[in-house]
Amino acid sequence: MGDGFQRIFERxxxxxxxxxxxxxxxxxxxxxxxxxxxLVRLFLERFFNHETASPDGDAKARMILIAMAAxxxxxxxxxxxxxxxxxxxxxxxxxxxxxxxxxWVQVNHHFFFVMYSFxxxxxxxxxxxxxxxxDQLDVSVLGTLPIASxxxxxxxxxxxxxxxxxxxxxxxxLAPLVxxxxxxxxxLFPFLAGHVLSVAAAGLFAALLVLATQxxxxxVFGERWFRRFSFAAQGALVTGFLLLLLxxxxxxxxxxxxxxxxxxxxxxxxxxxxxxxxxxxxEGSAGNPIYSTLTRFGCxxxxxVGACTILAYPLAYLRRVRxxxxxxxxxxxxxxxxxxxxxxxxxxxxxxxxxxxIFHFIGYTLQRVPRYQIYLVMYGGVxxxxxxxxxxxxxxxxxQIEWSISADGIRAAVGIIAFWVIAGLRTxxxxxxxxxxxxxxxxxxxxxxxxxxxxxxLNAAKMWVMLSAGFVTLAALIVFRFLxxxxxxxxxxxxxxxxxxxxxxxxxxxFFFLHVTTVACTGQPGPESNLAFTVxxxxxxxxxxxxLSWVSQPWMEASGLHMGLxxxxxxxxxxxxxxxxxxxxxxAVQQIPLExxxxxxxxxxxxxx
Numbered sequence: 001m002g003d004g005f006q007r008i009f010e011r012x013x014x015x016x017x018x019x020x021x022x023x024x025x026x027x028x029x030x031x032x033x034x035x036x037x038x039l040v041r042l043f044l045e046r047f048f049n050h051e052t053a054s055p056d057g058d059a060k061a062r063m064i065l066i067a068m069a070a071x072x073x074x075x076x077x078x079x080x081x082x083x084x085x086x087x088x089x090x091x092x093x094x095x096x097x098x099x100x101x102x103x104w105v106q107v108n109h110h111f112f113f114v115m116y117s118f119x120x121x122x123x124x125x126x127x128x129x130x131x132x133x134x135d136q137l138d139v140s141v142l143g144t145l146p147i148a149s150x151x152x153x154x155x156x157x158x159x160x161x162x163x164x165x166x167x168x169x170x171x172x173x174l175a176p177l178v179x180x181x182x183x184x185x186x187x188l189f190p191f192l193a194g195h196v197l198s199v200a201a202a203g204l205f206a207a208l209l210v211l212a213t214q215x216x217x218x219x220v221f222g223e224r225w226f227r228r229f230s231f232a233a234q235g236a237l238v239t240g241f242l243l244l245l246l247x248x249x250x251x252x253x254x255x256x257x258x259x260x261x262x263x264x265x266x267x268x269x270x271x272x273x274x275x276x277x278x279x280x281x282x283e284g285s286a287g288n289p290i291y292s293t294l295t296r297f298g299c300x301x302x303x304x305v306g307a308c309t310i311l312a313y314p315l316a317y318l319r320r321v322r323x324x325x326x327x328x329x330x331x332x333x334x335x336x337x338x339x340x341x342x343x344x345x346x347x348x349x350x351x352x353x354x355x356x357x358i359f360h361f362i363g364y365t366l367q368r369v370p371r372y373q374i375y376l377v378m379y380g381g382v383x384x385x386x387x388x389x390x391x392x393x394x395x396x397x398x399x400q401i402e403w404s405i406s407a408d409g410i411r412a413a414v415g416i417i418a419f420w421v422i423a424g425l426r427t428x429x430x431x432x433x434x435x436x437x438x439x440x441x442x443x444x445x446x447x448x449x450x451x452x453x454x455x456x457x458l459n460a461a462k463m464w465v466m467l468s469a470g471f472v473t474l475a476a477l478i479v480f481r482f483l484x485x486x487x488x489x490x491x492x493x494x495x496x497x498x499x500x501x502x503x504x505x506x507x508x509x510x511f512f513f514l515h516v517t518t519v520a521c522t523g524q525p526g527p528e529s530n531l532a533f534t535v536x537x538x539x540x541x542x543x544x545x546x547x548l549s550w551v552s553q554p555w556m557e558a559s560g561l562h563m564g565l566x567x568x569x570x571x572x573x574x575x576x577x578x579x580x581x582x583x584x585x586x587x588a589v590q591q592i593p594l595e596x597x598x599x600x601x602x603x604x605x606x607x608x609x
Contacts, residue, residue, distance in 0.1 A: 035147065039155030040162070047131055047163050068170055070120050074113055075174035081109060082182040100184070104256040107279065109183070111255060113175060113195065114202045114274045115248055120171045121203035122241040125164070125210040127378075129234055130370060132160060132211060133218070133317060139324040153317060160211070168203045172196075187282075194281035201302055202274040208305045210237060215312035223323030231377050238381025239388075244271065246389035254394060259290055266294060273298030349463055354453050358460035358519060362429070365521040372428040372521070379424025386420070387413045387476075390546075391483075405483045408550055414497055415549025417476050418504035419542055421469040426512045429461055429520035441519060448589040454517075455585055461520035462513050469505040477501060492563075496556035499563055500549055503570040508545070510577035517588035 085100050100106065125132075134156070142152055176195055185191035217233065218226045244251075251271075258266050259275075266272045276294020279287050350356045366372050391409035394402070441449070441457075448454065477497055480488070487493065556562045 036151055036155050036158075039142075039147070039152060040158050043131075043156050043159035044162060047128055047159065070124070070167070070171040071174040074116055074172060075178065077112060078175045078178045078182050081179070084109075085183050104260070106183075107259070107275070108252040108255055110195070110198075110278045110282075111252060111271070111275045112248065113172075114198050114278060115244060115251075115271050117168070117172050117199040117203040118206045118271055118274070119241045119245045121164070121168055122206035122210055123238065124167050124171075125207045126234055126237050126241070127374075128163070129210075129214065129230075129374075132214060133320045134324065136324055139321060143325075153314070156317075157313075164204070164207045168200060168207070172199045172203065185282075190282050190284070194278045197281060198274045198278035201277055201298060202271065205270065205274070205298075205302050205305060206241070208302070208309050212305050212309040212312060213237070215309060215316040218316035218319060219312045222319055231373050234374070235377045235381050235384075238378060239384045242382055242385035243388055246385055247392070247394075250389075250392075250394045259288065266290060267297060270298075270301065273301060349467075350460070352456045354456040355460040355463070358457045359464055362461060362464050362520050366428065369521075371431070375428045375431065376424050379420050379427065383417060383420030383424075387416050390416060391480075405485060407485050407488050410480050410484055410488060411497075411500075411553045412546045412550040413476070413480070414473065414501045414553070415504045415545045416542075417473050418469050418501060418508055419545045421472050422465055422505070422508045422512050423538070425465045425468060426516070429465075430516060430518065441522065448591070451586055451589050454589050455582060457519050458513070458516065458581075458585060461516070462509050464520070465509045465513070466505055469509065470502065473501040473505055490557075492557040493553070495563060496553040499556060499566055499570075500553050503566070504545070504549060506574050507570060507577070510574060510581065514577060514581055515584055517585060 084105075101109075138152075176192060179195065180188055180191065183191075213233065217229075259272070266276075273294050276291045277298050280291040280295045283291065345359070346356060350359045366376070390413050391406050393404045393406050393409075449457065480497075488497070552566065556566050
């Protein structure tokens with residue numbers, strides 16, 4: 001070999017050239033990026049900085065943080081598997097396990113990573129629902145430039161592919177780094193190959209399934225009809241994906257019975273297809289024959305959904321562009337739906353003029369701005385999935401899967417429904433990015449308005465939330481009447497559910513809007529909030545609400561006295577929170593407002609004078 005191999009690792013010394021030689025070489029010509037590369041960068045940038053993800057136009061850091069945080073659950077679960085596969089002597093006490101856990105426990109561990117990739121990629125694609133196709137800005141701006149339509153189409157397809165593969169990589173890259181050390185697989189390469197192939201196939205299938213669903217609906221029904229049920233389709237997809245993750249403990253309990261007996265249910269449940277790929281690559285021909293069948297189903301399904309996307313997406317793309325050019329998309333008439341109730345509301349609950357104006361302003365704004373609608377879709381999907389996971393019980397009896405409804409789950413669901421409805425509406429009302437029209441309020445009522453006007457404007461939002469949460473909770477209680485066991489159909493149980501639901505709607509609205517001092521849907525961009533603390537508030541407050549709803553109802557069912565005490569306590573606490581909110585409003589209106597373009601921090605260190 002001589003010294004040829006050694007020269008590969010030798011670093012070349014820098015060549016020193018005289019000024020005359022450098023001048024003779026001429027200027028350095030940098031390669032100009034092609035037009036399609038500029039378009040791909042533009043579309044990728046809009047994935048991070050579109051209106052839904054970033055009202056203030058600076059969400060790249062937050063989106064990257066979310067993308068990297070998506071890989072942390074799998075990483076943490078992989079770390080926690082180490083003590084499961086490396087038992088200490090006599091620990092836990094009275095434990096008889098020696099060596100690795102049983103076979104089906106290991107399969108469920110693999111199943112978690114497949115399920116997590118499936119759910120994460122599905123949710124990420126649903127969140128970017130509006131950016132998978134052109135919008136009015138693309139047609140109005142890019143359509144006037146000398147750019148070929150086919151080039152724009154290919155650039156958007158490339159951007160979607162880059163975004164999907166990048167998020168798939170971020171969500172699943174961390175777990176394989178520690179899984180071999182945590183589980184000590186007998187064969188390292190088949191284990192890693194099975195893990196990578198299965199989670200990649202599951203995530204890619206979920207992303208393509210969302211894209212194919214949207215493309216098929218848009219291609220078949222067109223833009224006008226598609227907009228009428230677009231948010232319902234998003235909500236159904238969010239609910240389905242989250243429900244799979246929340247029901248994973250239940251599914252892991254029935255997995256041995258379904259896969260061990262080669263039950264037909266396994267062939268109709270997509271996550272089972274990809275756990276079949278995992279186990280087939282890991283065990284080979286020595287594994288359960290059902291894994292080979294599931295692997296074939298998974299491969300065929302992945303190719304099928306990919307083919308559907310390839311066929312439907314171009315047609316849906318053309319229909320969307322044509323609809324935007326012709327401006328044929330129409331919106332539902334919000335006023336026609338609520339017209340019969342307007343007079344009753346004006347005469348009873350929404351009497352002051354300022355309150356009446358803001359009340360209707362909120363309704364028309366939610367109907368007009370897609371950003372607020374997607375917030376409600378996301379929160380609604382989370383709420384529905386949590387409720388279903390709370391009340392549904394699955395079990396395997398004599399080889400058959402049986403389901404039942406939990407009475408305690410229904411009791412807890414009353415508070416869960418009210419919580420997520422009110423939390424979603426609060427997020428929509430206080431989110432920044434729609435403050436350009438607030439100048440009209442300043443011109444009429446001043447900035448800040450007087451105390452009475454401010455109270456009326458802020459109470460309008462609270463009334464809107466109370467009525468919405470009360471309507472949804474009442475509708476859910478009616479549905480529960482058809483599913484509940486006999487113990488919840490008594491008069492006392494029904495009255496307890498109504499009192500608990502109404503009390504939760506009133507008190508949660510008071511708590512969520514206790515420190516809100518801006519008119520709904522006119523919030524100003526403020527200092528960046530800590531995402532970890534925001535999530536922590538939900539993880540601490542939400543279980544408390546569920547527990548109170550579950551505990552209070554049996555206590556109220558015991559006697560009418562308990563119901564009266566509960567109703568009285570709700571009224572007293574509501575009045576106290578209302579008084580405290582008025583004190584917060586009074587303090588806010590007495591402060592000198594910020595000048596246009598002036599930030600709270602660092603010019604004033606967050607202080608007001």
